Amino acid sequence: MKKYDFIIAGGGMAGLSLAYYLSQSPLRDRSILILDREAKNSNDRTWCFWERKNEPSPSESKGEPAIWSNPFQSILFRSWDTVSFHGTTYAGPIDMGAYQYKMLRGIDFYAFIRQELAKYPNIDWKQATINRIKDTPQGGFVIADDAPYIADYVFDSTFLLKLDQPENHNLLQHFKGWVIKTEHVCFDPQRPEIMDFRVEQHGDCRFLYVLPFDERRALVEFTLFNDKLLTDSEYELELRQYINRYLQAGAYEITETEYGVIPMSDEPAPENPFDHIVRIGTSGGYTKASTGYTFQRTQRYLQTIVQNLVKTGKPHRPAPWFGRRFKLYDSIFLNVLEKHRHPADDIFTRVYTENPGRVFTFLDEDTSFIDELRLFTTMPFRPFLNAFFDVLRRKIVG
Ligand SMILES: Cc1cc2nc3c(=O)[nH]c(=O)nc-3n(C[C@H](O)[C@H](O)[C@H](O)COP(=O)(O)OP(=O)(O)OC[C@H]3O[C@@H](n4cnc5c(N)ncnc54)[C@H](O)[C@@H]3O)c2cc1C
Structure with a gap:
């Protein structure tokens, strides 16, 4: 049996990104199998994320080499300098600072990587x-369609997480979206709406997300953070009501649909x-537990893995201990949501409107501790303090 240097088990977003970074590194001649x-020839999902505008990230400017800045810039479907937000006490643009x-559409990403790797x-x-x-003493061993494969390292993105431990928080981010084509001009192509809370909250966190492609086409998505999935017709009712109430769309045609469930878990x-x-x-x-965003973190983490492979021959990614504080912040936020300690629409309104410029850096885990304290002062004090003690209790007592 041929022994590969690397087997990439699962050629989705993470697996193909890894293969791409390997091909762009001094390891480009290593033998690789992608299973x-x-x-991967359909547009099975669309990724949104924020990224610095062709500037070095804080870690790059601290001396770590920037080997892959904005790697998928050439295949982006859209990019925006300003986003909009509709919260409880504010509706309007949000300053994205340096971001x-x-x-990025899945189909464009898959096709680009396939072409590069060819x-x-x-x-x-x-x-x-x-x-x-x-795992075997000889290497990572994979059976696929009953055939065996072996490699020095297997990079696995197919493992299904079991998220069920009671001392942790296990919420779900679930959403259904429609790409619609409208009769009337009703979208501002320069302004994606990243959160619109004008929807009944039912004690959850529920919002609409509108990404305009042009004046008459947009992805409109209804998203919830809670622990119960809805039926198809429940998502669709909210989508229809939102479009009828808030978009002067006239008649519209649904040209694509998207459905997804992303874990929001601190397990x-x-x-x-x-x-x-x-x-x-x-x-x-x-996946970042408090937001569900995964794309950009995956790029960062995989770049570090490839850098370590190049430097040391080992793929492990160091996790600096002080950086772990962000996991605590995520747990506290999930606790506030899970225990319904404060309305989520008000929390997000405070986060976005009272921390312009800082919020995206914070969610990227690039802020200084002082900046984090500044952001915390904009949050409702008691609910977050109670959540902090509850998280400590759950982690210590179980
Ligand atoms: C609809 C949707 C929209 C999303 N939008 C965003 C977004 O806007 N921003 C963001 O940051 N994150 C988003 N996410 C979350 C996350 O970025 C994606 O889920 C992302 O695709 C995760 O990458 P992955 O490589 O871990 O998993 P995947 O991309 O799902 O890749 C896993 C691969 O493994 C393969 N596989 C699984 N099991 C087997 C098996 N037994 N044998 C062979 N192959 C197998 C699958 O076919 C798949 O290709 C979204 C998720 C979904 C579902």
Whole structure:
């Protein structure tokens, strides 16, 4: 059996990003096998994220090399300098500071990576269902469609997290969206609405998300943070009501639909469970628990993994201890939501309107501790203090 240097188990967002970074690094000649059960030739999702405008990130300016700044700039579907927000006491633009809000379609991402990787004969692809991934003394071992494969390292994005421990917080971010084409001109193509809270909250966090493609086409998505999925017709009712009430759309046609569920969990998800297996993407716990955003963190983490592989031959990603404070902040926020300690629409209104310029850096975990304290002073004090003690109690007592 041929032994690969790397097997990428799951060629979705994380797996293909990793393969791309490897191909752009001194490791470009290593033998790589990419396994996925899907052909990845449909637009199965759209990623939005914010990114600095071609400037070095704070970690880059601290001396770490910027090997891949804005790697997918050439295939973005849209990017915006300003976003809008509709909260409880404010409706209008939000200053994005040094950032741009960006939108990347799955189909463009998959096609771009496939085209780039086609230049490398050392990269094999196989469409197959993975039945088993196992650590052995000889390397990471994979069975896919009953055939065995082995490699020095297996990068696994297919592992399904079990998120059920009571001492942790396990919410879900779930959403249904429609790309609509409207009769009337009704969107401002320069202004995506990242959160519109003009929807009954039912004690949850519920909002609409509107990403305009042009004046008559947009992705309109209804999103919830809670622990119960809705039925299809419940999502659709909210979408219809929002479009009828707030968009002067006239008649409209639904041209695409999107549905997704993203874990919002502070349950530990070990990235390096075994010597030869590294979990990446959602499986590796790369989703930020308090927001569900995964795309940009995955890019950052995978870049670090490839840098470490180049430098040391090992893929492990160091986690500086002081950086772990962000996990505590995420847990506190999830606790406030889970225990309904304060209305979520008011929390987000305070976060975005009282911390312009700071909020995106904070969510990127790039702020200084002083800036974090400044942001905390804009939050309702008691609910967050109670959540802090509850998180400590749950972590210590269980
Ligand atoms: C609809 C949707 C929209 C999202 N939008 C955003 C967004 O706007 N911004 C953001 O930051 N995050 C977003 N996310 C969250 C996250 O970025 C995505 O889920 C992202 O695709 C996760 O990357 P991944 O590589 O971990 O998983 P995936 O991209 O799902 O890749 C996993 C791959 O493994 C394959 N696979 C799984 N099991 C097997 C098996 N047994 N055998 C073979 N292959 C297998 C799958 O076919 C898939 O290709 C979204 C998620 C969804 C579902």
